[in-house]
């Protein structure tokens with residue numbers, strides 16, 4: 277009987293035997309993207325926990341086991357996961373497919389890291405129109421790995437891109453309410469340059485594009501000098517980066533902390549937040565985290 281079962285199994289198409297594609301995604305934003313495209317057809321393991329800084333993240337042995345078992349590893353790229361570079365290179369050498377979703381975006385849309393001229397700024401998810409372009413690479417790769425579900429991946433990808441376009445339009449309309457003299461976003465690290473370009477805000481990060489180097493006293497003094505005597509109503513901390521430097525700026529300048537932004541990590545699953553107008557959103561998703569940021573910034577910088 278058992279021999280017959282094995283024989284029948286050998287005749288089945290391989291996708292029926294193999295089960296869903298096993299994907300590992302690095303940052304919480306990338307994991308949300310892959311889950312949204314993959315739906316029930318893809319098993320997604322999110323590697324970097326919620327609230328943990330991807331610039332600093334080093335995989336544990338358990339993480340490496342997940343990576344080795346994966347059919348595909350999705351990561352942001354453009355240097356975001358700087359401390360995973362070796363592991364990703366080794367995975368590729370042993371034949372695991374590793375896909376940098378941000379590196380599919382044409383270079384003319386990318387901003388450069390001013391401190392490292394050869395390095396692009398990896399924080400592309402803060403322009404939803406760019407994040408919609410990252411959707412395409414996930415759809416393409418999942419469809420190659422599981423052609424039987426390609427239609428599902430394409431349909432979900434199209435719906436997702438359309439929802440990111442709506443999110444962009446809502447954000448643009450909301451942020452337009454901030455008066456010109458208050459359009460300055462000061463945060464813990466330089467994650468919001470794409471956001472600033474998309475919505476016409478000047479952006480100042482106390483630390484650079486990466487959080488690997490700590491903010492120095494000169495960075496803090498420079499920003500305190502800039503903030504004093506201007507009509508900047510608030511500065512912002514971030515959920516995945518130390519708030520010490522921004523708190524110091526707030527104390528030294530007398531400018532209040534306007535709230536906590538999701539920069540390189542989404543919120544914790546299970547939490548549901550409400551906007552002042554009654555909008556419900558889940559900050560563990562890309563869309564919810566982005567909405568939270570926009571609402572927090574408008575609330576603190578608007579009139």
Ligand SMILES: [Zn+2]
Nearest residue numbers: 467485486540
């Ligand atoms: Zn960052």
